[in-house]
Amino acid sequence: MSKYRYLWNTVKYLKFIQVYYQIYYRLKIKFNLGFNPKYRLSKAEEFSWTHTVYNLTTYLGNNTFNFLNRPKKFQNNIDWNFPDFGKLWVYNLNYFEYLNQKNISKEEALQLVYRYIDVYDHCEDGKEPYPTSLRILNIIKFVAHNDIEDEKVLNLIKADASRLYENVEYHLLANHLLENGFALLFVAQFFNSKRFLKKATTILTKELEEQVLKDGAHFELSPMYHILILHRILDCIQLLELNKSDKSITLLSLFRTKAEIMLSWINQIKYNDDSLPMFNDSSKNITISIQEIFKYAKTLRLNEIYLPLSESGYRKFQTNKYQLVVDFGDIGPNYQPAHAHSDTFNFELFVDNKPIIVDTGTSTYDKNERRQLERSTYSHNTIQIDNFEQSEVWGGFRVARRAYVKNLKEGVDFVEAEHDGYKKIGVSHLRRFSIDKSLVQINDIIVNNLNYNQSAYFHLHPSLKNIIINDYTIIIENNITMSFTGTNVIINKELYEHAEGFNKTKKAIVIKVTFESNLETSIKL
Numbered sequence: 237m238s239k240y241r242y243l244w245n246t247v248k249y250l251k252f253i254q255v256y257y258q259i260y261y262r263l264k265i266k267f268n269l270g271f272n273p274k275y276r277l278s279k280a281e282e283f284s285w286t287h288t289v290y291n292l293t294t295y296l297g298n299n300t301f302n303f304l305n306r307p308k309k310f311q312n313n314i315d316w317n318f319p320d321f322g323k324l325w326v327y328n329l330n331y332f333e334y335l336n337q338k339n340i341s342k343e344e345a346l347q348l349v350y351r352y353i354d355v356y357d358h359c360e361d362g363k364e365p366y367p368t369s370l371r372i373l374n375i376i377k378f379v380a381h382n383d384i385e386d387e388k389v390l391n392l393i394k395a396d397a398s399r400l401y402e403n404v405e406y407h408l409l410a411n412h413l414l415e416n417g418f419a420l421l422f423v424a425q426f427f428n429s430k431r432f433l434k435k436a437t438t439i440l441t442k443e444l445e446e447q448v449l450k451d452g453a454h455f456e457l458s459p460m461y462h463i464l465i466l467h468r469i470l471d472c473i474q475l476l477e478l479n480k481s482d483k484s485i486t487l488l489s490l491f492r493t494k495a496e497i498m499l500s501w502i503n504q505i506k507y508n509d510d511s512l513p514m515f516n517d518s519s520k521n522i523t524i525s526i527q528e529i530f531k532y533a534k535t536l537r538l539n540e541i542y543l544p545l546s547e548s549g550y551r552k553f554q555t556n557k558y559q560l561v562v563d564f565g566d567i568g569p570n571y572q573p574a575h576a577h578s579d580t581f582n583f584e585l586f587v588d589n590k591p592i593i594v595d596t597g598t599s600t601y602d603k604n605e606r607r608q609l610e611r612s613t614y615s616h617n618t619i620q621i622d623n624f625e626q627s628e629v630w631g632g633f634r635v636a637r638r639a640y641v642k643n644l645k646e647g648v649d650f651v652e653a654e655h656d657g658y659k660k661i662g663v664s665h666l667r668r669f670s671i672d673k674s675l676v677q678i679n680d681i682i683v684n685n686l687n688y689n690q691s692a693y694f695h696l697h698p699s700l701k702n703i704i705i706n707d708y709t710i711i712i713e714n715n716i717t718m719s720f721t722g723t724n725v726i727i728n729k730e731l732y733e734h735a736e737g738f739n740k741t742k743k744a745i746v747i748k749v750t751f752e753s754n755l756e757t758s759i760k761l
Contacts, residue, residue: 242628245636249570257407264403275398279390280428284478285380287336288535289467289528292521295334297344303328304738305521314351317360324601324738330362331370335378342382346389349375353392365405366412368396369419373471376422397423401435410572411454411461414443418468421487425479437487444469448494452501453548455568458575459505459512463523466498470532477536492538499533500543502526505550505561513561513584514595515550517575520737549641551651553671557761559586560676562669564653567627567638574633578626579616580641580655581667585676587716587761591697593617597735603632610735617695619665619680619755622688626657626665652679661688678757691750692757694718698734698744705729710747717760723752 247255263269294302300309306321318326332352335345352359361367375393379386400419405412417439424433447455447465454462469491476488506512510526545551549565562583567576585593596615600606611629613620620626628636639657643666646652652668664683669676682690696703696712704711705727710718720727728748733741749755 242630242634242636245628246630246634249573251409251571254407254409254571261403261407273398273402275394275401275429275431277394277397277423277427277429280426280479282479283380283426285377285475286478287377287381288470288474288532289524290338291333291336291374292524293334293337293339294328295337295340295348297340301329301334305740306738313355314348316352316355316362317358322600322602323361326361327364327367330359330367332374332378333370335374336381342384345378345382346384346386349378349389349392353388356392356395363399365400365403365416368400369415372396372400372419373422373468376426377471380426393423393426397427397432401432404435404439408572408574409443410447410456410569410574411465413439414447414465415468417443418472421472422475425475425481425484430483433483437484440472440487441490444490444494448498449547451504451543451546451548452497452499453505453550454498456516456572456575457548457550457563457565457568458516458518459514460518460522461575462498462501463512463526463529466495466502466529467524467532469495469498470529470536473536473538492536495533495536496538496541497543499530499538500541501545501548502529503540504543504545505552507559507561507586508589513550513563514597514735515563515579515582515584516577517598517601518595519598519735522738551646553649553669553676555671555673557587557674558676559589560584560669560671562651564641564644564651566641567635570638573635573638576627576629576635576638577611577616578613578629578635578639578657579618580626580639580657581618581653581665582616583669584617585759590699592700592712592716593694594697594734596695596732599733599735599738599741601632601738606733607632614693615695615732617693619667619682619690619692621658621661621663621665621682621685621690624658624661624688626655654683663688674761676759676761678755678759680755680757682753685753689750690752691748692755694747694749695732695734696745696747698736698742700745703729703745703747715761717758718747719758719760720749720751720755721758722755724750725755726750 303325404416417436420432420436424436454465473491476484551562553560567573613626627638639655641653641655644653650670654664654666663685666681668679702713708720730746731743732746734744736742
């Protein structure tokens with residue numbers, strides 16, 4: 237019954253279009269209909285592309301790939317359906333991003349494409365719309381940058397493009413649908429296709445207006461996905477600048493506007509070392525760097541603008557001593573919270589440009605205990621009541637009941653709000669951050685809690701080893717003092733696994749503070 241309740245509390249947030257296409261695509265699979273269309277496409281007489289930035293190095297040569305910190309050397313034939321490292325790994329293999337990495341020769345890259353073409357009919361996961369979208373982008377950029385005219389490669393792009401056109405991910409929406417739209421736009425320009433341009437324009441116009449919030453954040457509220465989407469928008473700006481068409485002027489203007497406000501959001505949220513908070517599904521070494529993003533933007537002559545943080549729910553406080561980023565946003569979007577965590581009122585703290593209190597990060601997308609743990613309330617710097625979750629994360633990428641933030645108040649030196657994630661047990665959590673030059677104060681008020689245990693968690697960065705606990709005080713590295721005031725406060729030091737990237741974790745210390753009623757935390761720096 238619990239599973240059915242979770243399912244109902246997940247499905248009820250879906251849009252009609254998602255339900256419709258879930259049924260429609262399942263019927264197509266069952267009856268094997270419409271998955272291999274062939275649209276007539278002819279390569280444009282002129283098409284230009286120049287690499288402004290290169291993709292991360294993931295092909296190491298000699299049949300060896302390294303995705304998600306998992307290297308694999310294929311002995312003879314490349315298994316494009318390789319199952320041992322999970323679906324995300326095989327997705328990466330099928331993205332073909334390595335075609336546009338810095339240290340690969342044109343000849344070696346082309347051979348990889350040929351080898352894929354030879355077994356294309358037997359590929360499985362790689363033919364799904366999302367990896368197909370990225371493969372289209374990467375192969376088009378590769379052949380255009382290297383002036384390759386090859387009928388076999390063109391036929392691969394045509395086959396992928398036709399399949400994608402008929403199987404756009406309306407059942408998922410969010411970043412998947414955007415990636416479909418970006419790929420369709422590249423196809424439209426590469427083949428000078430009005431059909432593909434119309435569909436791409438419809439998708440991208442609608443989705444960018446919805447998915448880029450007023451303060452510039454991507455609405456899935458993952459800094460990692462924000463960079464991925466922004467990188468793609470910058471690619472589309474360059475695409476349309478290099479291959480100008482009167483029909484794409486409006487779209488180009490939209491791209492430039494959205495890119496500028498997304499750049500503003502990065503500027504507001506990033507730390508001094510140009511790293512980003514690891515909120516929601518975020519992991520290291522997946523995207524190009526922030527420096528490369530801004531370098532790319534500069535070549536495209538994008539304007540620097542400033543928008544205050546607002547709709548995303550993220551807020552940042554900064555002094556000469558520290559940087560504090562807090563999450564007061566709702567889970568978003570409601571109809572597709574695949575990359576959301578149970579992390580309301582979570583925060584990160586950098587002191588003297590060094591990470592002190594951090595998000596635990598993301599190390600896997602596999603549907604396992606590790607994935608469930610990393611999305612749980614316990615794994616974030618917030619309050620957990622008994623073993624209840626603020627938001628019911630489950631199934632790897634699903635959320636049932638979810639917390640909503642209300643009564644938000646803020647000023648130059650404070651922010652506070654309540655969330656109702658524990659309303660099923662009649663409890664409300666109010667959290668307030670107050671800041672001074674060398675002090676961060678956190679006030680947690682638990683309303684109507686009579687019978688439940690409650691704990692505050694503070695996850696320390698793995699580099700921090702010198703931790704001393706004295707009664708109601710913690711001293712970190714001899715220069716940071718955390719003190720706790722409340723009823724029946726008990727401090728415990730435990731270990732957790734901090735995500736250093738996908739499939740890579742490092743043991744670190746988490747401070748667990750149990751208390752009754754209310755808790756005041758003072759962090760003196």
